[in-house]
Amino acid sequence: MIQPFTPEPIRFVAEDGTPVQPLPERFTPDLLRELHTLMLRAREFDRKLITLLRQGRTTFYAQSSGMEATQVGLARSIRVGHDWVWPYYRDHTLGLAMGVPMAELLSQCLGTNSDSSRGRQMPHHFAAQAQNFVSISSSIASQVPPAAGNAMAQKYLGVDELTVCTFGDGATSEGDWHAGLNMAGAAKAPAMFVCENNQWAISTSIREQTASETIHIKAKAYGMPGYYVDGNDLVAVMEVCGYVADQIRAGHGPALVECLTYRVGSHSNADADAEKHYRTREEVEEWLGRDPITRVEKLLEHLGHPVSAEERAALIASTHREVDEQVLKAEATGQPDWRIMFEDVYADLPGHLRDQEAFLRAEQTGQAGQGGQA
Amino acid sequence: MTATQERTPTQGGAPDAETGTRTINLIQAVTETIAEEMERDSRVVLFGEDVGARGGVFMATAGLQERFGPRRVFDTPLSEASIVGAAVGMAVRGLRPIAEIQFADYMGPGFDQIISQAAKIRYRSGGQFTAPMVIRTPSGGGVKGGHHHSQSPESYYTHTPGLKVVMPSTPYDAKGLLRSAVRGEDPVIFFEPKRLYRAAKGEVPAHDYVVRFGEAAVRREGTDLSLIGYGGVMPDLEKAADALAAEGVSVEVIDLRSLVPWDKDRVLSSVEKTGRAVLVSEAPRISNFMGEVAYVIQEQVFDSLTAPVGQVAGFDTPYPYVQDKVYLPGPNRIVAACVRALNY
Ligand SMILES: Cc1ncc(C[n+]2csc(CCOP(=O)(O)OP(=O)(O)O)c2C)c(N)n1
Numbered sequence: 001m002i003q004p005f006t007p008e009p010i011r012f013v014a015e016d017g018t019p020v021q022p023l024p025e026r027f028t029p030d031l032l033r034e035l036h037t038l039m040l041r042a043r044e045f046d047r048k049l050i051t052l053l054r055q056g057r058t059t060f061y062a063q064s065s066g067m068e069a070t071q072v073g074l075a076r077s078i079r080v081g082h083d084w085v086w087p088y089y090r091d092h093t094l095g096l097a098m099g100v101p102m103a104e105l106l107s108q109c110l111g112t113n114s115d116s117s118r119g120r121q122m123p124h125h126f127a128a129q130a131q132n133f134v135s136i137s138s139s140i141a142s143q144v145p146p147a148a149g150n151a152m153a154q155k156y157l158g159v160d161e162l163t164v165c166t167f168g169d170g171a172t173s174e175g176d177w178h179a180g181l182n183m184a185g186a187a188k189a190p191a192m193f194v195c196e197n198n199q200w201a202i203s204t205s206i207r208e209q210t211a212s213e214t215i216h217i218k219a220k221a222y223g224m225p226g227y228y229v230d231g232n233d234l235v236a237v238m239e240v241c242g243y244v245a246d247q248i249r250a251g252h253g254p255a256l257v258e259c260l261t262y263r264v265g266s267h268s269n270a271d272a273d274a275e276k277h278y279r280t281r282e283e284v285e286e287w288l289g290r291d292p293i294t295r296v297e298k299l300l301e302h303l304g305h306p307v308s309a310e311e312r313a314a315l316i317a318s319t320h321r322e323v324d325e326q327v328l329k330a331e332a333t334g335q336p337d338w339r340i341m342f343e344d345v346y347a348d349l350p351g352h353l354r355d356q357e358a359f360l361r362a363e364q365t366g367q368a369g370q371g372g373q374a
Numbered sequence: 375m376t377a378t379q380e381r382t383p384t385q386g387g388a389p390d391a392e393t394g395t396r397t398i399n400l401i402q403a404v405t406e407t408i409a410e411e412m413e414r415d416s417r418v419v420l421f422g423e424d425v426g427a428r429g430g431v432f433m434a435t436a437g438l439q440e441r442f443g444p445r446r447v448f449d450t451p452l453s454e455a456s457i458v459g460a461a462v463g464m465a466v467r468g469l470r471p472i473a474e475i476q477f478a479d480y481m482g483p484g485f486d487q488i489i490s491q492a493a494k495i496r497y498r499s500g501g502q503f504t505a506p507m508v509i510r511t512p513s514g515g516g517v518k519g520g521h522h523h524s525q526s527p528e529s530y531y532t533h534t535p536g537l538k539v540v541m542p543s544t545p546y547d548a549k550g551l552l553r554s555a556v557r558g559e560d561p562v563i564f565f566e567p568k569r570l571y572r573a574a575k576g577e578v579p580a581h582d583y584v585v586r587f588g589e590a591a592v593r594r595e596g597t598d599l600s601l602i603g604y605g606g607v608m609p610d611l612e613k614a615a616d617a618l619a620a621e622g623v624s625v626e627v628i629d630l631r632s633l634v635p636w637d638k639d640r641v642l643s644s645v646e647k648t649g650r651a652v653l654v655s656e657a658p659r660i661s662n663f664m665g666e667v668a669y670v671i672q673e674q675v676f677d678s679l680t681a682p683v684g685q686v687a688g689f690d691t692p693y694p695y696v697q698d699k700v701y702l703p704g705p706n707r708i709v710a711a712c713v714r715a716l717n718y
Pocket of ligand 1: 202
């Protein structure tokens with residue numbers, strides 16, 4: 001039994017790697033190593049993507065460095081391909097941990113023909129049908145009411161699925177956020193709302209964002225439990241999310257989980273100078289000291305199963321190799337041509353779009369006819 | 375409305391010793407005009423997402439919080455409904471809010487506040503309450519932003535009585551129109567074509583001037599065809615006109631500058647003179663504001679027309695990412711539309 005509305009974030013492992021409460025049995029060294037691998041690979045993915053940005057091979061990227069425990073821990077409470085996920089744009093670590101192929105992620109970031117979204121969305125906005133990982137929208141909090149509806153449908157259909165909806169702290173100010181939680185609460189729908197509270201919405205700190213002491217207490221207003229978790233403690237995130245998911249599956253209605261974490265990098269490449277403008281180096285250093293990957297490494301050391309420097313280096317190297325390979329493969333598929341503009345606008349092509357497509361075909365093949373851009 | 379000669383320091387362009395004019399870009403024009411208006415009128419306040427310490431994601435408000443303090447320049451919670459709705463409330467209570475919406479694409483969550491409150495409070499209350507306020511927002515494509523960072527939603531707002539809708543394409547107009555917007559008595563949606571922020575450079579005079587809404591600018595005079603646009607597409611109209619001039623075609627280029635109200639007289643007299651019109655905007659074509667302009671042309675100067683009114687618009691698809699250059703009406707597409715009108 002895990003208590004909602006705790007005054008302090010729930011924590012299992014201290015920053016120095018020692019458990020502060022008994023480690024649940026399932027956290028064997030093998031499992032911890034497996035999760036550590038996921039976290040480390042996600043971090044290196046971030047690094048590589050920033051290199052790709054610098055090389056001009058992609059145009060946008062939102063890092064999740066510092067938030068790996070939250071996303072990997074959450075991923076492990078999801079029954080992949082069974083439950084449904086309405087993510088937000090910083091969730092590639094969640095995606096990777098749910099088994100979305102790296103090739104898919106990279107193809108989307110590069111907008112190549114291998115991108116299942118056909119180069120239509122800006123980078124880092126992927127979708128993965130096999131994982132029920134619904135297409136990411138840039139518009140903050142716009143996924144929240146649909147997630148409520150997804151959960152209402154699950155209840156209506158009588159399936160034992162769960163809907164997971166993630167967002168940042170900033171998103172909790174949007175009307176859509178409140179509308180979605182209220183709806184899910186009223187409908188007692190099986191939805192788990194997860195706030196990845198990384199404490200900054202671009203340059204706006206959580207203190208400027210809301211006068212509310214915490215995010216999770218807002219759950220009270222919508223008739224659902226709110227859980228407060230140390231989002232840099234992998235064990236805590238997995239335990240709490242796992243417990244909450246079970247509760248929801250057992251028919252107890254929706255819940256809100258607040259994972260307190262930190263984005264150590266910039267908001268995106270459009271904001272590469274965070275420290276210069278709005279936050280202090282000291283704050284970043286302090287949170288670098290609470291690194292979620294280091295914490296798992298220290299825990300493993302504490303348990304007598306340390307990750308050796310060689311192992312770590314090998315993991316990093318293999319991730320870099322894999323990214324490089326997948327990038328070349330994706331790039332080799334080329335970029336989608338102008339036709340993709342007209343597909344998937346509607347289920348079938350209405351007359352006016354047929355005309356516009358014909359116009360563009362003529363233009364692109366240098367045979368502009370007499371007709372206008374009808 | 376008192377004019378002031380007060381100058382404010384700016385990043386751009388040293389003034390010409392004799393005329394006092396300087397060359398700046400469009401985003402500098404926005405920044406310094408906000409500063410000047412805040413200097414002039416203590417009721418002017420500026421707020422939105424990241425406009426404070428960060429200076430806005432495009433840096434349009436850089437340095438303003440330092441200069442005017444966090445009481446007058448402040449970051450808000452991430453909620454466009456709150457930003458627009460609060461602006462309405464502040465305006466009703468006597469302030470002159472300038473609200474920034476980070477991207478025009480994100481006016482969506484504030485849409486109800488814009489169309490139900492800002493646009494209608496004067497009418498609803500029989501003029502007892504009014505909302506003089508400005509919503510500034512970067513709009514349009516060409517920056518590889520995909521659909522949520524590239525849309526041109528101006529037609530939604532031109533369709534809403536009670537709002538004024540403006541889009542500059544030069545630093546001169548940005549200054550003059552923004553001054554009109556801040557000093558006016560109505561809610562104004564002020565679209566800033568983001569791909570011209572740094573690309574559009576031009577002279578601005580040292581003195582205080584306004585550009586009144588509803589006055590189009592004739593960018594060049596011509597006798598064979600009227601090429602009419604606004605905002606981000608204007609440089610492409612100029613390029614198209616150059617290309618046609620090289621073929622001996624005399625094109626009149628008109629920049630509408632404001633859509634509500636729009637300069638019917640200028641447009642109609644131009645079309646009466648040239649007999650041909652091609653209308654350009656990058657917004658999707660269905661219910662595009664230019665459809666209204668085309669309608670009025672055919673209704674009022676039908677006898678002068680020697681060809682159907684041509685229109686170049688965005689396609690009726692969501693704005694794409696990879697193919698964004700193909701989506702936008704470039705000079706070639708504009709020239710082709712002109713040639714069709716000329717050969718009709
Ligand atoms: C409706 C809307 N308004 C504004 C933006 C611009 N924007 C993109 S990310 C962001 C900050 C989001 O912060 P948060 O929800 O805390 O998530 P984080 O990026 O910190 O993970 C803003 C304001 C947007 N994408 N959508």
